Amino acid sequence: MKRIGVLGLCIGVALAVGISGGAQAGKADDTLNVAVSGESATLDNYKIASREGLIIARHLFDNLLYKDLDTNTIVPALATSYRFVDDLTMEFELRQGVKFHNGEAFDADDVVYTINMVTAEDYGTRYRIVVDWIKNAEKIGPYKVRINMAKPYALALEMLAGPLPIYPKDYFESVGASKFGTAPVGTGPYKLIDLTPGTRWILQAFDGHYADSPKGQPAIGKIDVRVLPEANIQYAELLTGKLDWIWRVPPDQAGKLKRSPKIDVLSAPIMRIGYIHFNVNAGTEDIPTRKKEVRQAILHAVDRQGIADAFVGGSAKVVHTACNPAQFGCMQDVAKYDYDPEKAKALLAKAGYPDGFETELLVIAPRPQAEAVAADLAKVGIKVRLNEQQYAAAADKWRAGDAVMIFSNWGSYGIGDMALITSNFFGGGVDDLVQDPQLTEWLNTGDTATDANVREENYARALKTIAENAYWMSMWNFNVNYAISSELNFTPHPDEFARWFKSSWK
């Protein structure tokens, strides 16, 4: 009898479920349904760690300037014009008539308040590199501000156009930093109307977004961003029309999704590159990678293009410089190491390792790629143990000098300037295990000079030295695969910032 009860329950559930049916979304109700994999804590742009959160923030907030990646120029946004008074002083004329989502009017007070607040040590701005070049901001008129710099900085405009949005002073003061993270107000093309902390955000087009905005006026009514950690759920919901936009789709899955007529797959190169960094300086320990010939042998031994074609896909190409060729200053006239296992063996023999050696590779990269690298190295006699680690553990190990080689990748914060990659790894900081004072000096000069020629000249010297000494093996540039509804117009950009505000329905 009990069995019948269970059966009856099952049928009942099935019927009830079948009757209520599923809601359709997307173009029909003017809602862009987006899924991402990573959670995001706050929408206070200065404290966000995840890319997804930063993308949402760029829909809510505006900056003084805007980087137009289609023309590669920095254009006016909340500021209508700017000028360098000298190397350490910038002045901005601000746009009039701009309103925040809550109706508050935008003026010089908001700019001065925001910049001075996020520059202060105690505010907790996550990436100091964004603000540590600013001394302070001062109001010199109701719509005019001056920014005093703490040091000359070649990337000042890039920063003002990217990770330095302007907040509303009155609103921020009344709600406080913590509340602002969950109830943000900006001048951007979209406003936040609902959220579940960490996992869901619903944005609505802001009809008061200022005219002449370089972001344009929003064409899609609502954006519903959900965190779906399981990739298969993302594919299933995209195929059944419950999602319109997903990204970071692996090449094999992208190929399958492409077969559906309801889905378009786009592939776009980004700033991120993969790399293997060699420890050349690990204390007194005698590690093989201290020898230049060994490092060169490793560079010759790995079929980087082959691995890229198999596991990265799209337009991934081997990179020879310690920066992305798409970045400013990243000239390509450096020593190149082609795939040549015989040459690798010869170099190993010359270095005193005719039979190869055993070593460990610290991995914060997809396992298949690391395995392919290890397989290539095994062919020339280098037996590699793969040690897969979470980012935090691996970074610790590397910085402490306890790793021989590390396989990882770097996104340069999506910014097209090699100051944000090469200087991090060779500019004398903790990630720099080479600690070559000459390299550090060239890179520092490149990072601070305002004259583009001086920058390029110094960067070129550094890049040549790094390549000649085979301090690191750049792997390939990354692509991002986007799978989107075929009813959606969307253009991907190399900075990994999705611009849904530029999207529309077909």
Add this chain to the structure above:
Amino acid sequence: MIAFLGKRLLVAVGVTLVITFLTFLLLFVSGDPATALAGAASRAEDVEKIRALYGLDRPILVQYADWLGNALRGDLGQSLFFQLPVVDLLAGRLPVTLTVGALAMGLALAISVPLGIVAAVWRGGVIDRLALVLAVVGQAMPTFWFGLILIVVFGMMVPILPISGADDWRGYVLPVIVLGYYATPAIMRLVRSGMIDALQSDYIRTARANGLLGPTILLNHALRNAIVPLVSLTAVQFGFLLSGSIVVESVFALNGLGRLGWESIIRSDLPTVQAIILVLSGIFILLTTCADILTAWIDPRARVH
């Protein structure tokens, strides 16, 4: 009974202390929390700032004592990741996990108890064999894989159920099936073997001889004896279900405690992880204690001890 309860409580407190200290330690052993909190692409200066900001540069024992002191005063602190009070986070997430866990347990019992009885009564019959297959498959099949199969079937082939989130009750159907099935085999096998033992015992033969009818014997006499160990097992299984919900919540994108715990471990969000461990171990201890009391109530023999 009071002495028994007091002893149990003391043990429970000790166990909780050990668990929370061990998790605290493990989070530090598995990598520098400050580096994890700073996130990928953070520079050393960002990491050092975070270390100082959250006092992560102090000795681990001091940090643990600090946390424990606050927790005893009812202050579980702020999530380092969300910058929100941990209590608020948990209050939002716990109901989802408890709902899934309780429904899954209900489903598991509703399937496994009748099936176990039938399998025991008609030992070696078709239903017994089918039940064995069900048990073996249920034990062998990873929950995430079963989840994916259901997603393909009910999300794509016959799209009648939502496969992510829990906007309404329909979102719970698939996770509950996956998790419930996971708990079914153990309970069913226990009911079956318990029933077989009971049915072969002398008191059943006596009851039969006294002319009692089949169903009465089965439910009032045999089952009552067979379910004594079931109570303890159910409590333990419910604990497993709560931890199993880590996988299920991630697969079906449910906003529960399991998923929060998993994400928080990766993010080294110490206060959140500690609070979740505290709540889960609290529930687990509560359940096993309740099971002991319930067993004593069902089985007079247990009261003697």
